[in-house]
Amino acid sequence: MTAPLLVADAIERHYEVRRDGLLGKRRSLRAVDGVSFAVPPGRTLGLVGESGCGKSTTAKLVLGLVPLTGGTVRFDGQPVQARHDAAWRRQRRDMQMVYQDPLGALDRRLPVGRQIMEPLAIHRIGTPNGRRDKAMALLEAVGLGASHLGRYPHELSGGQRQRIVLARAMILEPRLLVCDEPVSALDVSIQAQVVNLLGDIQARFGVAYLFISHDLRIVRQVSHEVAVMYLGRIVEQGEPDRLFSQPEHPYTRALVSAIPTARGAKARERILLQGDPPNPVDVPSGCAFRTRCAWAQPLCAERRPELRPLADGTRVACHMTHGDIAARRAA
Amino acid sequence: MLRYLATRLLRALLTILAVSTFAFAILNLSGDPALLIMSVDAPPEAIEAFRKSWGLDRPMWVQYLHFLDNALHGDLGRSMRDGRDAFTVVWERVPATLALTLPAFLLKIGIGVSAGIFAALHRNAFADRMTMTLSVAGYTMPSFVLGLVLALVFAVNLGWLPSGGYGTVEHAILPVITLSLAGAAVLARFTRSAMIEVLGQPYIRAATAKGLPWRRVITGHALPNAAIPTVTVIGFMIGGLIAGAVVVESVFSWPGVGRLLVVAVANRDLAVVQSILLLIASCMVVANLLVDLTYGWIDPRVRTHRAAGAG
Amino acid sequence: MFGLAPPPILEIAGLTVDFDTGKRIVRAVHGVDLKLGRGEALGLVGESGSGKSVTWMAVMRLLGPRARIGGEILLDGASIPDMPEPAVEKLRGRRMAMIFQDATSALNPVHRIGSQLAEAVRLHRGLSGASARVEARRLLDRVRIANAQQRLDEYPHQLSGGMNQRVMIAMALAGAPDLLIADEPTTALDATIQAQILDLLREIRRDSGMAMVLISHDLGVVAENCDRIAVMYAGRIVEEAPSDALFEDPRHPYTRGLMAALPDLDGPRRALVAIPGTVPEPWSLPPGCSFAPRCPDAVPACAAGVPPLLASGSRRRAACIRVAGADVAAPTRELVW
Numbered sequence: 001m002t003a004p005l006l007v008a009d010a011i012e013r014h015y016e017v018r019r020d021g022l023l024g025k026r027r028s029l030r031a032v033d034g035v036s037f038a039v040p041p042g043r044t045l046g047l048v049g050e051s052g053c054g055k056s057t058t059a060k061l062v063l064g065l066v067p068l069t070g071g072t073v074r075f076d077g078q079p080v081q082a083r084h085d086a087a088w089r090r091q092r093r094d095m096q097m098v099y100q101d102p103l104g105a106l107d108r109r110l111p112v113g114r115q116i117m118e119p120l121a122i123h124r125i126g127t128p129n130g131r132r133d134k135a136m137a138l139l140e141a142v143g144l145g146a147s148h149l150g151r152y153p154h155e156l157s158g159g160q161r162q163r164i165v166l167a168r169a170m171i172l173e174p175r176l177l178v179c180d181e182p183v184s185a186l187d188v189s190i191q192a193q194v195v196n197l198l199g200d201i202q203a204r205f206g207v208a209y210l211f212i213s214h215d216l217r218i219v220r221q222v223s224h225e226v227a228v229m230y231l232g233r234i235v236e237q238g239e240p241d242r243l244f245s246q247p248e249h250p251y252t253r254a255l256v257s258a259i260p261t262a263r264g265a266k267a268r269e270r271i272l273l274q275g276d277p278p279n280p281v282d283v284p285s286g287c288a289f290r291t292r293c294a295w296a297q298p299l300c301a302e303r304r305p306e307l308r309p310l311a312d313g314t315r316v317a318c319h320m321t322h323g324d325i326a327a328r329r330a331a
Numbered sequence: 332m333l334r335y336l337a338t339r340l341l342r343a344l345l346t347i348l349a350v351s352t353f354a355f356a357i358l359n360l361s362g363d364p365a366l367l368i369m370s371v372d373a374p375p376e377a378i379e380a381f382r383k384s385w386g387l388d389r390p391m392w393v394q395y396l397h398f399l400d401n402a403l404h405g406d407l408g409r410s411m412r413d414g415r416d417a418f419t420v421v422w423e424r425v426p427a428t429l430a431l432t433l434p435a436f437l438l439k440i441g442i443g444v445s446a447g448i449f450a451a452l453h454r455n456a457f458a459d460r461m462t463m464t465l466s467v468a469g470y471t472m473p474s475f476v477l478g479l480v481l482a483l484v485f486a487v488n489l490g491w492l493p494s495g496g497y498g499t500v501e502h503a504i505l506p507v508i509t510l511s512l513a514g515a516a517v518l519a520r521f522t523r524s525a526m527i528e529v530l531g532q533p534y535i536r537a538a539t540a541k542g543l544p545w546r547r548v549i550t551g552h553a554l555p556n557a558a559i560p561t562v563t564v565i566g567f568m569i570g571g572l573i574a575g576a577v578v579v580e581s582v583f584s585w586p587g588v589g590r591l592l593v594v595a596v597a598n599r600d601l602a603v604v605q606s607i608l609l610l611i612a613s614c615m616v617v618a619n620l621l622v623d624l625t626y627g628w629i630d631p632r633v634r635t636h637r638a639a640g641a642g
Numbered sequence: 643m644f645g646l647a648p649p650p651i652l653e654i655a656g657l658t659v660d661f662d663t664g665k666r667i668v669r670a671v672h673g674v675d676l677k678l679g680r681g682e683a684l685g686l687v688g689e690s691g692s693g694k695s696v697t698w699m700a701v702m703r704l705l706g707p708r709a710r711i712g713g714e715i716l717l718d719g720a721s722i723p724d725m726p727e728p729a730v731e732k733l734r735g736r737r738m739a740m741i742f743q744d745a746t747s748a749l750n751p752v753h754r755i756g757s758q759l760a761e762a763v764r765l766h767r768g769l770s771g772a773s774a775r776v777e778a779r780r781l782l783d784r785v786r787i788a789n790a791q792q793r794l795d796e797y798p799h800q801l802s803g804g805m806n807q808r809v810m811i812a813m814a815l816a817g818a819p820d821l822l823i824a825d826e827p828t829t830a831l832d833a834t835i836q837a838q839i840l841d842l843l844r845e846i847r848r849d850s851g852m853a854m855v856l857i858s859h860d861l862g863v864v865a866e867n868c869d870r871i872a873v874m875y876a877g878r879i880v881e882e883a884p885s886d887a888l889f890e891d892p893r894h895p896y897t898r899g900l901m902a903a904l905p906d907l908d909g910p911r912r913a914l915v916a917i918p919g920t921v922p923e924p925w926s927l928p929p930g931c932s933f934a935p936r937c938p939d940a941v942p943a944c945a946a947g948v949p950p951l952l953a954s955g956s957r958r959r960a961a962c963i964r965v966a967g968a969d970v971a972a973p974t975r976e977l978v979w
Contacts, residue, residue, distance in 0.1 A: 050832035157920045187689040188859050192903035192916035214832065221905035221914065244907050258837035259907050260862030262889055272841060273834045275788060276802045536704055537748035541762050541813060542735030544728070551761070555752050631752055631797045 004038035005076060005208050006062065006095075006176055011035050012070030013057050013232075017281060029281045031057040033232035033288075034071070036307070041175065042202065044209040046223030046240070048216055050255075052280055054232040055212045059178045062210060063095055064088055075176070093123055096169040100181035102161035106153040112164045113139075113149030119172050138167040141204065142197060159190035163197065170201060178210045183218060195222060216259055220244050228252050231280060231288040234307055238314030248316045250293045287319070297325045339623060343616040350612040351605060355398065358601055359391055385411060398605070407609070408602025410595075417602035421588060421610060425573065428580070428587030430503060432572045435510035440565060443515035447522025448557075452549070454527060462519065469516025478509040478582040495584035506583045510576060514568060521564050525557040532556070559630050566622030570615035649719075651820050651853050652678040652701070652738075656713035659693070659700050663708070668925050670696045672877040673713065675951065680820070681851045685864030685885070687900075688874035691921045694857050697874075698823045702740050703730045718820065736766050739814035743826040745806035749798035755782075755809055756794030759816070766817035781812040785842060804835035811842065815850075822847075823855045828863065840867055861904060865889055873897050876922055876932035879951055883958040893960045895937045931962070939964050 015029040032054045039045045047055045060066040067082035099105045116135040142163040183191040213219050220240045227237040236249040247253045254271040273292050290300040307317040319325045382388045407418045450462040486494030538552045577589035595603040627633045659671040671693040688694040700711050715722040742748045759778035782790035785808040828836035872882040881894035892898045902915040919936040930945035954960040
């Protein structure tokens with residue numbers, strides 16, 4: 001069992017906010033509220049959840065872009081801290097990020113070739129010629145050609161831009177790539193191209209991915225392990241096929257049942273949640289999901305369920321799943 | 332909310348203080364009032380006596396502290412020309428200035444906003460291009476050129492209106508028009524962009540999809556949103572109600588505050604200049620404050636906070 | 643089959659939409675033929691540049707002066723393209739309504755929810771004042787918004803995306819239209835909220851018998867909510883079939899390509915088969931079939947001419963010479979004596 005590449009241990013990110021204007025009460029916005037996971041080298045951990053669940057904030061915490069208010073992150077055994085010093089910069093070489101909007105991630109004024117080479121220049125690696133060669137090699141690896149070196153971002157299509165972003169991210173040969181909704185802004189027929197490309201890159205370079213998305217279907221496709229987040233916490237974590245075909249946590253069940261199927265498997269029971277998810281400023285006591293859970297009982301308000309493994313290794317944070325309360329629907 | 336107001340007021344006071352200090356320093360460094368008021372060939376003893384009586388022989392910072400102390404007691408000094416209380420001298424002229432700037436303000440808004448809306452509704456058509464070209468001409472032309480040209484045409488050549496002076500409505504027509512044209516031009520351009528931006532928003536298309544007649548979409552949905560940035564610009568123009576007519580008053584020999592300022596600066600009449608500057612600064616600051624408050628009031632997104640949950 | 647089927651609520655024949663960009667004229671829709679029955683739910687699937695939204699904005703005449711609409715659009719017999727604007731205004735909201743993708747920005751930010759709803763109610767039901775407000779409240783209850791009374795006095799930015807979409811649906815219902823066009827109504831929403839909204843639309847359709855056009859890029863969404871699905875590519879319909887039939891047996895290579903490229907949540911995990919290349923720009927469409935450059939089944943004849951949308955089995959159509967009317971394309975073997 002190889003040592004994990006990235007370990008997040010009970011990480012937290014709380015913001016102090018003032019509700020209701022200037023003189024309102026001070027509240028704590030718990031964007032990330034005690035999240036732990038490990039990413040083995042060369043494997044993909046998928047992080048899914050809806051808006052406000054904290055998955056993007058988790059990505060930033062893991063990369064050291066935003067300071068932690070609790071817990072630790074370790075990359076290759078070394079702590080990751082959001083201090084922009086030499087150690088942090090050194091860690092940049094090993095972990096990179098890919099964002100949702102490829103046009104926004106690229107500088108409109110520079111030709112893409114320059115942008116792919118830029119990380120090498122920043123970290124002072126190689127000679128100008130050597131960098132150019134590397135850039136060309138990477139363009140090829142992402143399925144583009146040398147002719148694209150001199151183009152500008154607006155001259156390329158969405159899918160091509162995302163490939164450029166990937167090439168730029170990979171030029172330092174990082175060990176970890178954090179992808180935050182990398183295909184959501186692309187046309188569906190292009191999404192498959194980029195997803196396949198991500199798979200090729202992982203096979204070729206052995207890079208690990210932290211893959212963040214709201215699209216369960218894509219996450220199932222690319223991940224070796226999936227974690228489902230709700231209001232800053234992980235509620236279920238496990239092997240994708242198992243998790244999506246037999247979800248345990250009530251939220252995962254509702255989420256999975258909400259995904260429409262094209263294959264006519266309408267037999268799946270649709271669990272409709274009522275209302276909107278609560279604000280991360282007002283996280284309910286105990287289990288964060290209890291206000292919308294059909295099976296909630298008094299214990300759920302008193303004690304926060306821990307993320308514990310079941311017999312087959314799937315980890316679930318729910319009192320009912322672990323038998324602490326009877327599996328009985330509330331009135 | 333209270334804290335917000337308090338901070339704004341504090342900043343306003345600091346601004347006024349900064350302006351008056353700056354004015355004081357510049358005026359004192361740039362010329363000798365004694366020489367200017369009394370003629371150059373006055374005997375040196377007379378000049379010395381003048382200086383002494385006005386406290387000009389003391390070091391500058393002493394003069395300044397003296398001035399501040401007096402100001403806080405409501406005494407802004409005396410005009411060096413006629414010895415009267417400076418503030419009264421200034422205040423007397425305010426109605427004359429307002430007689431020009433208020434009608435010009437209303438005219439600016441009327442012409443400018445209508446032209447802007449008109450241009451936006453006929454975007455890229457000839458009417459739009461024409462309006463915008465006129466607007467550019469309007470705000471690039473210096474007001475004294477415009478004033479002189481108007482005076483030349485309407486007063487000298489056609490003889491319809493007087494070329495300067497004060498007294499009747501006819502005397503006010505040319506200066507008011509000169510004053511309003513530049514402002515109207517700026518407002519036209521601004522309103523046009525605000526309207527165009529609003530017309531491109533999804534809620535305009537949704538309102539049309541609802542089945543509302545186009546007129547109702549414009550008046551009920553587009554204008555209220557375009558009003559938000561436009562009102563803020565208009566609010567800033569309020570600041571110019573006292574100060575905005577300096578050049579025009581000079582061109583048309585209109586006895587307002589602006590003209591007084593020009594004369595007082597030329598004479599280094601310290602107290603008068605300072606009074607005018609304080610008045611102008613307060614006016615600007617009040618205008619800014621009004622804009623802040625109005626903005627918070629007309630845009631509900633600023634006024635209220637998100638009550639619902641995320642997602 | 644007894645008796646005559648009632649006439650379709652909407653008939654589109656040879657619809658073309660051209661945009662005058664000042665520099666050139668670009669065709670966004672190249673001849674669309676569709677019929678929509680009363681109470682029927684039609685799904686429209688396509689990616690960017692497919693023309694799926696432009697088609698329906700043309701039906702609602704929301705495209706603005708730069709667009710030129712050609713062909714025929716009949717709403718319950720009334721011809722839309724040459725109707726004068728005041729007549730179209732009367733149809734909007736009352737006979738046909740449209741809801742959009744991002745509901746929060748489709749609502750006026752400076753007016754309260756209640757006032758915007760009341761505006762629709764006043765317009766279509768002739769109510770005013772207090773009774774309009776009461777009706778607005780009833781509509782909010784109908785779309786299952788909690789605390790309806792409070793919401794009436796709130797502004798759009800104070801409500802979540804899902805709630806605003808419900809408000810939009812409520813506004814669309816104010817005129818009790820025969821046809822609702824939903825343009826990607828749930829794309830911007832979270833999965834669980836999407837399920838709620840689609841469920842609401844289903845319920846409303848059941849109760850009112852309203853026809854619906856559901857535009858989406860998500861095959862799953864249209865599969866579960868529509869009786870019939872039309873697939874569009876580069877401004878044309880390339881396949882049309884009843885929902886079940888389409889998923890069981892997709893005929894057009896683009897439809898098959900889409901299904902192979904999209905991952906599922908159920909079933910075994912399989913490799914995604916991507917469609918190579920990109921969607922062509924409207925001003926530089928390839929000659930002949932627009933999909934040919936990316937098509938695994940393309941032959942030289944594909945570039946010769948645009949394949950017509952022909953019948954391909956019962957109640958199905960496909961625009962591909964390799965599929966539909968293959969019997970027509972092949973030479974008939976006549977016995978020559």
